[in-house]
Amino acid sequence: xxxxxxxxxxxxxxxxxxxxASPKAMIALSVCVILIVAAVLAxxxxxxxxxxxxxxxxxxxxxxxxxxxMNGITYWLGTDTQGRDMLSAMLYxxxxxxxxxxxxxxLALLVGTALGLIAAYFGGRVDSFIMRFVDLMLGFPTILVAxxxxxxxxxxxxxxxxxxxxxxxxxxxxxxxxxxxxxxGKEYVEAARCLxxxxxxxxxxxxxPNCLPPLIVIGTIQVATAIAAEATLSxxxxxLPITEPSLGLxxxxxxxxxxxxxxxxxxxxxLLLLVLVFSINVVGDRLREILNPRLAT
Numbered sequence: 001x002x003x004x005x006x007x008x009x010x011x012x013x014x015x016x017x018x019x020x021a022s023p024k025a026m027i028a029l030s031v032c033v034i035l036i037v038a039a040v041l042a043x044x045x046x047x048x049x050x051x052x053x054x055x056x057x058x059x060x061x062x063x064x065x066x067x068x069x070m071n072g073i074t075y076w077l078g079t080d081t082q083g084r085d086m087l088s089a090m091l092y093x094x095x096x097x098x099x100x101x102x103x104x105x106x107l108a109l110l111v112g113t114a115l116g117l118i119a120a121y122f123g124g125r126v127d128s129f130i131m132r133f134v135d136l137m138l139g140f141p142t143i144l145v146a147x148x149x150x151x152x153x154x155x156x157x158x159x160x161x162x163x164x165x166x167x168x169x170x171x172x173x174x175x176x177x178x179x180x181x182x183x184x185g186k187e188y189v190e191a192a193r194c195l196x197x198x199x200x201x202x203x204x205x206x207x208x209p210n211c212l213p214p215l216i217v218i219g220t221i222q223v224a225t226a227i228a229a230e231a232t233l234s235x236x237x238x239x240l241p242i243t244e245p246s247l248g249l250x251x252x253x254x255x256x257x258x259x260x261x262x263x264x265x266x267x268x269x270x271l272l273l274l275v276l277v278f279s280i281n282v283v284g285d286r287l288r289e290i291l292n293p294r295l296a297t
Contacts, residue, residue, distance in 0.1 A: 011212070011291075018290030019283075028282035035276055039095040046088035047073065051243075058083045062257075065264050078264040080253060089250055090269050094276070096246040100157065101227035104164035108226075109219050111165060112172025117203045117211075119173070120180030130173065137170035142225070143232055150238045160239050164226045175218050179211040213291035220284035224277045231273055247273040 019025050038045065048055045060069040060083040068074050069083075077086040119130040137145075149163040183189060184207065192202045231248030233239030235255075240246050245253075247269045254266025 015287065015290055019286060022286055025282060025286035028279040028286075031275060031279040032283060035094060035272075035279070036098065038091060039098045042088075042091040042095045046085075046091045048085050048088045050084040050089040050092055056083045062262055062265075077268050080250075080265050081257065086264060086268060089245070090247070090272055093245055093247040093250045093269060094272060096240065096244055097227050097230060097248070097273070097276070100161055100164075100230045100240070100246065101223050104161045104168065104226040104230075105219055105223035107161065108165045108168035108222060109172050109215065112169035112174075113176050113208070113211075113215065115169070116173040116176030117180050117207060120177045120184055121199060121203055121207070127177075131177065134170040134173050137167070138174070140167075142167045142229060146229060146233060147236070147238065150233060155238060155241050157240055157244055160230055160233060163233075164229055167229075168222050168226060171218055171222060172215065175214045176211050179214050180207050183207045183210050217284060217288045217291055220280060220287055224280035224284065227273070227280075228277050247276075 019029060043049070050056070057070050060067075060071075060075070060079050061081050063069065063075050063079040065076060065078040065086075066074065067078065069079070073085070075085050075087070077090070079085060080089065115130050115134075119127040145167045146160075146163040149166060150159060153159050153163075180203075189202060189206060192206055230239055230246060231251070234246050234248030235252040237252065240249060242249065250269040251266050251273070254262070254264070254269065258266050
């Protein structure tokens with residue numbers, strides 16, 4: 001489907017109709033919305049602030065799910081080794097994981113989109129240089145590169161985000177370049193050049209809007225990838241610091257006592273992470289089916 005048809009029909013309306021046509025995608029989208037709302041409202045809906053020492057009782061540590069603590073609070077998902085409510089810790093961890101994943105995904109999208117557009121528009125040596133660097137980046141495992149960056153620069157929220165951006169921007173650059181190459185040869189781009197419009201204006205106002213469908217799909221999937229990668233890094237102990245724990249760090253803390261029968265500290269955060277990443281991937285796959293011109297009807 002061409003960009004003109006998308007503009008006439010309205011991409012958002014097409015996406016919404018396509019999502020509604022798939023019950024599986026609608027369930028996944030609903031789960032994503034619920035988890036995002038829960039993460040945003042975590043300070044208000046969590047039973048306790050798991051990082052406020054005044055609300056934590058060490059005598060309530062390692063209580064199984066459904067136990068009642070010394071203060072009369074029911075811990076529906078149990079407590080960890082420090083006496084923190086696992087439900088509250090998971091809500092706060094979900095908040096951190098989503099913040100890191102979305103921020104890294106958006107920054108990678110901005111960097112990759114800019115470089116992909118530049119490569120497609122100017123071509124020649126500029127295109128060759130950028131794409132050879134993209135090929136180099138895609139040739140290394142994502143986690144390995146992120147590990148090397150964090151080993152050198154150390155822990156920290158923004159260091160993790162920058163490491164994820166560094167390993168993800170190439171996916172956006174390649175996709176945008178492929179879409180932009182098709183657009184740069186069309187008549188409306190030639191007309192814009194004849195009118196004397198600047199390259200940045202042509203790229204931003206004319207070519208970029210027609211490259212949005214693949215960007216939306218890849219952006220959705222890469223957010224899920226960033227969340228999973230951050231959880232992996234935190235599980236390995238070189239991701240986020242313990243003062244800003246994510247779901248990966250909660251899983252790592254519970255893994256230490258998993259063989260002792262204290263399963264809830266690791267299993268519940270792991271299930272939440274699995275549901276989050278799986279739901280985002282299902283939504284991304286459905287968006288790919290909706291926005292793929294070859295599958296359009």
